[in-house]
Amino acid sequence: MDVILSVVCPVCGCCCDDLEALVDNNRIVDVRNACALGAAKFLNYSRHRNTKPLIRKNGRLVEASLEEAIERSAEILANASYPLLYGWSSTSCEAIRVGLELAEEVGGVIDNTSTICHGPSVIAIQEVGLPACTLGQIRHRADLIVYWGSNPWSAHPRHIERYTALAEGRFQKAIWKRYLSRLVFESASKRRYRVASLMFKGGSASPPAPEVFSQLLPPSEERKLVVVDVQRTRTADLADFFIRVEPGGDYDVLQALRALIRDEELDVDEVAGVPIETLEELADLMVNARFGMIFFGLGLTMSVGRSRNVEAAIKLTRDLNRYTKFLIMPMRGHFNVTGADTVFTWQTGYPYAVDFSHGYPRYNPGETSAIDVLTKDDVDAALVVASDPVSNFPRKCVENLVKKPLIVIDSHMSATALVADVVIPSAFVGIEAEGTTYRMDHVPLPLKKIVEPPEGCLPDEEILRMMLERVRDIKGRESS
Amino acid sequence: MEFTLITGRTINQGRGKEHGKFSEEYLVNVAVCEMNPEDMRRLNIKDGMNIRVTTEVGSVIVKARKSRRIKTPGVIFMPYGPWANAVTKPESEGTGMPLLKGLKANVEPTKDEVSNLKDLLIEAYGSSKIVKSEEQKLWM
Ligand code: SF4
Numbered sequence: 223m224d225v226i227l228s229v230v231c232p233v234c235g236c237c238c239d240d241l242e243a244l245v246d247n248n249r250i251v252d253v254r255n256a257c258a259l260g261a262a263k264f265l266n267y268s269r270h271r272n273t274k275p276l277i278r279k280n281g282r283l284v285e286a287s288l289e290e291a292i293e294r295s296a297e298i299l300a301n302a303s304y305p306l307l308y309g310w311s312s313t314s315c316e317a318i319r320v321g322l323e324l325a326e327e328v329g330g331v332i333d334n335t336s337t338i339c340h341g342p343s344v345i346a347i348q349e350v351g352l353p354a355c356t357l358g359q360i361r362h363r364a365d366l367i368v369y370w371g372s373n374p375w376s377a378h379p380r381h382i383e384r385y386t387a388l389a390e391g392r393f394q395k396a397i398w399k400r401y402l403s404r405l406v407f408e409s410a411s412k413r414r415y416r417v418a419s420l421m422f423k424g425g426s427a428s429p430p431a432p433e434v435f436s437q438l439l440p441p442s443e444e445r446k447l448v449v450v451d452v453q454r455t456r457t458a459d460l461a462d463f464f465i466r467v468e469p470g471g472d473y474d475v476l477q478a479l480r481a482l483i484r485d486e487e488l489d490v491d492e493v494a495g496v497p498i499e500t501l502e503e504l505a506d507l508m509v510n511a512r513f514g515m516i517f518f519g520l521g522l523t524m525s526v527g528r529s530r531n532v533e534a535a536i537k538l539t540r541d542l543n544r545y546t547k548f549l550i551m552p553m554r555g556h557f558n559v560t561g562a563d564t565v566f567t568w569q570t571g572y573p574y575a576v577d578f579s580h581g582y583p584r585y586n587p588g589e590t591s592a593i594d595v596l597t598k599d600d601v602d603a604a605l606v607v608a609s610d611p612v613s614n615f616p617r618k619c620v621e622n623l624v625k626k627p628l629i630v631i632d633s634h635m636s637a638t639a640l641v642a643d644v645v646i647p648s649a650f651v652g653i654e655a656e657g658t659t660y661r662m663d664h665v666p667l668p669l670k671k672i673v674e675p676p677e678g679c680l681p682d683e684e685i686l687r688m689m690l691e692r693v694r695d696i697k698g699r700e701s702s
Numbered sequence: 703m704e705f706t707l708i709t710g711r712t713i714n715q716g717r718g719k720e721h722g723k724f725s726e727e728y729l730v731n732v733a734v735c736e737m738n739p740e741d742m743r744r745l746n747i748k749d750g751m752n753i754r755v756t757t758e759v760g761s762v763i764v765k766a767r768k769s770r771r772i773k774t775p776g777v778i779f780m781p782y783g784p785w786a787n788a789v790t791k792p793e794s795e796g797t798g799m800p801l802l803k804g805l806k807a808n809v810e811p812t813k814d815e816v817s818n819l820k821d822l823l824i825e826a827y828g829s830s831k832i833v834k835s836e837e838q839k840l841w842m
Contacts, residue, residue: 234716262717267720269721269722270723271722337798338802379713452803453774469706469777520710525803526804575798591797591798593792593800614782616790617760617826619792620787621826634722637819
């Protein structure tokens with residue numbers, strides 16, 4: 223049995239690079255250091271798998287040769303006048319580069335999954351910039367961590383342990399002990415409450431849950447964790463300080479904080495369900511931090527206000543820098559969505575939603591973004607790479623997508639593959655193929671090949687390259 | 703009663719996804735709607751009961767799940783996935799991003815069954831492209 227060290231996890235934007243895979247006879251038997259999400263991928267990736275290219279004939283998907291599937295795809299793309307090329311954030315930077323070439327060749331619109339996760343953040347960053355750093359800096363130095371509208375416990379399970387509150391940094395220690403003693407304290411007070419309510423019948427059925435832990439705030443030099451969200455997530459359970467905002471109220475709260483930080487009086491009792499005193503406490507905490515960090519998630523980008531919410535958060539960070547050091551970073555979801563944005567930008571000048579129909583790249587989210595071209599029913603064919611828009615897009619968009627000729631390159635058999643006209647199975651990048659991925663803080667990391675792919679499953683990059691060549695042949699034939 | 707629907711990631715949705723989108727694991731973790739216990743009592747919904755979630759776009763049937771994390775009455779939560787997206791709105795208001803958190807929704811108990819992914823696709827998008835399950839055993 224071989225043990226492969228320093229495997230980079232191809233699941234979420236944390237791109238943990240300390241995994242150890244145990245491989246026996248070209249099979250992964252175990253993986254160490256991974257979280258539940260990472261382990262689920264390494265141990266189950268080969269289930270529910272289709273390893274044969276499929277083409278739809280008379281309404282049915284039937285097995286075909288790779289050459290046939292590439293030929294059919296190239297025909298679809300070459301004959302389309304405005305195809306959509308979508309996905310990209312779960313494949314390697316090398317494959318994305320070929321995808322961009324292909325989009326230019328066919329004069330289509332190319333978009334990555336940023337469009338339905340941190341697209342609004344990108345818009346905001348283009349307006350006001352982004353003071354950021356690498357995650358290592360935060361691990362060693364940050365003494366105030368704020369997760370705003372993000373729930374790493376569920377979406378980036380090792381983020382807290384590797385980079386923030388539970389990480390043992392050089393200058394900042396983990397908050398394990400404090401968290402444990404708070405758990406003990408809370409369960410004791412619940413028990414006391416239960417006894418009390420037995421003796422004095424008629425009280426409310428559950429103890430008044432302590433929403434704000436300000437009374438338990440740690441000594442000022444210790445690292446602190448604050449969570450702001452619309453519901454009490456598991457990440458919030460870990461926090462020293464949890465603030466519940468009404469759904470859609472983030473913008474108001476952020477702007478109120480900006481005012482408080484400038485020492486302005488607010489003439490209201492609460493903002494979006496948060497009492498002013500709580501906000502004042504938070505403002506104090508922020509101003510008095512030596513190195514503060516805000517991680518924001520889809521709670522800001524997907525709710526009312528979208529890019530404006532993010533803009534307010536970045537402006538808050540900017541304001542805080544008048545008093546102390548404060549930085550901010552989006553919690554990127556897919557392992558290579560940051561890479562997708564990066565490759566798009568270095569090739570075209572724009573991070574996502576790039577339209578090549580004029581022969582040069584054009585970018586206008588809201589017009590050239592996948593959701594919008596599909597809602598308006600503008601596209602006449604689509605290529606989906608390593609993504610599942612049929613599961614993840616609103617129904618109206620999917621209705622328009624499934625009507626059109628649809629090509630899917632994916633290692634999974636997804637809902638999108640099921641309604642496609644051509645399905646080309648590929649090797650899992652990071653497991654069966656090498657490649658480059660960008661961590662959420664823009665650090666590039668090498669994905670490893672730890673087992674051989676099933677026969678006939680090529681990496682996305684190779685499949686795309688073959689497709690691009692065939693498209694060029696067809697186009698060349700047409701123009702000559 | 704009108705609810706505010708929030709969609710989001712959960713760790714079980716993430717794990718289910720890696721088991722495959724057609725797996726039982728994915729179905730039981732994603733075709734659900736988390737609710738505040740008080741709201742459930744008011745609407746006479748028991749944990750694990752089938753409910754119909756309706757927005758201006760359409761409706762979908764999922765299992766109700768009691769959540770002690772949703773403290774504010776009137777808020778419901780569904781994990782990202784095809785079931786939640788059967789009721790989300792596509793308008794992006796010029797940002798490219800549909801409104802996936804904070805939609806208005808209605809909830810009612812129902813006797814109808816929760817559709818598995820394949821049936822959900824057929825119901826939603828017609829069966830022209832989707833082959834019936836018995837013919838399509840290629841990858842299962
Ligand atoms: S936190 Fe993310 S990158 Fe790290 S092991 Fe878990 S899924 Fe993989």
